[in-house]
Amino acid sequence: MLGAADEYPAISIGLREAYDVENIGYGVYSPLDGFMVYEDLENVLMNMRLSSDLPWTMPIVVSVDEDSMDFGVGDEVLLSYMDRPLAVMQVEDIYRLDRRLYAERVFGTTDPSHPGVYNVFREMGEYLVGGRIELLDTVDNPYARFYLRPMETRVLFRERGWKTIVGFQTRNAPHLGHEYVQKTALSFVDGIFINPVIGRKKRGDFKDEVILEAYSELVKHYYPKDSAVLSIVRYEMRYAGPREAIHHAIMRKNFGCTHFIVGRDHAGVGNFYGPYDAQEIFREFPDLGVTPVFFKEFFYCRRCGGIVHERICPHDESNRVRFSGTYVREAILEGRDIPDYIVRPEVARVLMSHPDPFVS
Amino acid sequence: MGQGKYTTVSIPRSLYNRIKKLVEETGFKSVSDYVTYVLREVVAMHESERYEEPFTEKDLEEIKKRLRALGYI
Numbered sequence: 001m002l003g004a005a006d007e008y009p010a011i012s013i014g015l016r017e018a019y020d021v022e023n024i025g026y027g028v029y030s031p032l033d034g035f036m037v038y039e040d041l042e043n044v045l046m047n048m049r050l051s052s053d054l055p056w057t058m059p060i061v062v063s064v065d066e067d068s069m070d071f072g073v074g075d076e077v078l079l080s081y082m083d084r085p086l087a088v089m090q091v092e093d094i095y096r097l098d099r100r101l102y103a104e105r106v107f108g109t110t111d112p113s114h115p116g117v118y119n120v121f122r123e124m125g126e127y128l129v130g131g132r133i134e135l136l137d138t139v140d141n142p143y144a145r146f147y148l149r150p151m152e153t154r155v156l157f158r159e160r161g162w163k164t165i166v167g168f169q170t171r172n173a174p175h176l177g178h179e180y181v182q183k184t185a186l187s188f189v190d191g192i193f194i195n196p197v198i199g200r201k202k203r204g205d206f207k208d209e210v211i212l213e214a215y216s217e218l219v220k221h222y223y224p225k226d227s228a229v230l231s232i233v234r235y236e237m238r239y240a241g242p243r244e245a246i247h248h249a250i251m252r253k254n255f256g257c258t259h260f261i262v263g264r265d266h267a268g269v270g271n272f273y274g275p276y277d278a279q280e281i282f283r284e285f286p287d288l289g290v291t292p293v294f295f296k297e298f299f300y301c302r303r304c305g306g307i308v309h310e311r312i313c314p315h316d317e318s319n320r321v322r323f324s325g326t327y328v329r330e331a332i333l334e335g336r337d338i339p340d341y342i343v344r345p346e347v348a349r350v351l352m353s354h355p356d357p358f359v360s
Numbered sequence: 361m362g363q364g365k366y367t368t369v370s371i372p373r374s375l376y377n378r379i380k381k382l383v384e385e386t387g388f389k390s391v392s393d394y395v396t397y398v399l400r401e402v403v404a405m406h407e408s409e410r411y412e413e414p415f416t417e418k419d420l421e422e423i424k425k426r427l428r429a430l431g432y433i
């Protein structure tokens with residue numbers, strides 16, 4: 001197939017779509033077997049379901065500009081990332097992108113300061129191309145050691161004898177607030193699937209290798225043997241708040257999770273969503289097939305002498321130390337020690353010892 | 361873009377009346393909304409009971425080999 005690549009018209013895709021190709025091909029986006037045709041996108045935008053009625057909240061689309069469209073419905077086209085063919089698509093539908101409707105329905109705003117909206121208005125082409133794909137190749141993966149496909153995690157969970165598995169999504173190095181959320185959930189299930197998102201990050205975020213190293217230390221020193229699986233997913237965040245929380249839950253269901261942790265402002269950005277909107281939306285999906293586990297914010301209370309949350313701590317704000325990524329970042333940049341009630345010492349050592357832990 | 365398509369299903373009038381009364385005290389907008397919600401829950405449960413993992417014995421062995429190589433098992 002690859003040898004005959006020149007014979008196909010090609011669509012040049014970005015990293016976001018390249019990861020989408022991989023996720024469709026490996027079943028992370030099951031039941032999708034390709035990029036959305038108009039009927040599916042319309043249903044997703046209006047009803048948060050595919051045309052088959054199955055829950056689905058995020059558009060998975062590939063766009064092109066009219067002047068680069070040298071193919072039609074019924075053709076096969078290559079989807080290429082930086083001239084590397086990743087998939088063949090059987091073109092089933094070509095339709096115009098309604099940017100305003102897309103942004104309003106998915107992000108709840110047309111404000112261009114929202115990164116998802118910016119992408120829709122400034123980066124996407126004017127037409128969308130839908131159709132089934134056949135995976136040929138994937139983008140290079142420097143973290144292949146940490147990558148498992150859904151088929152592999154399902155076998156792994158079975159091998160470990162886990163019947164109930166809670167999924168945890170992260171884009172950050174772990175502090176004790178994360179750990180307590182995870183362990184509270186773990187108390188009620190057989191195992192936890194810690195699933196960092198690897199993809200384009202914002203300036204100032206921890207680098208992917210730092211997050212993975214930090215989590216490896218945390219799992220090694222603070223989780224019972226065989227109670228946690230650490231494995232990545234390659235995916236570009238859309239910052240669609242509530243809708244994206246459902247999407248994240250569906251991805252983890254495909255990895256074999258029975259439960260999924262949804263925290264405060266899950267998949268949010270700025271002040272576009274209410275702090276618990278991403279939890280409320282789950283009420284609309286009785287057929288999701290994965291049970292959401294909701295958490296409010298954990299914090300350290302000096303009076304309690306431990307990590308607690310609103311419902312179990314009676315003390316006022318002056319006793320509480322909030323977990324803050326900004327605090328951790330500043331402490332690292334200034335070379336200050338991070339208290340061990342904020343970050344585990346083994347994790348702190350990873351963060352402090354890395355010559356350049358942040359995305360620049 | 362229009363709304364999704366709908367069809368009609370018959371239920372006993374007495375059940376309709378019971379649901380109508382119930383719906384007034386809940387967040388549901390209509391009997392149809394309520395019935396759709398409940399049916400989706402039940403249908404999903406039956407579908408998951410019928411679900412079978414798509415891998416063969418050969419797949420299973422290859423996957424276990426990779427999992428062992430990566431140190432997961």
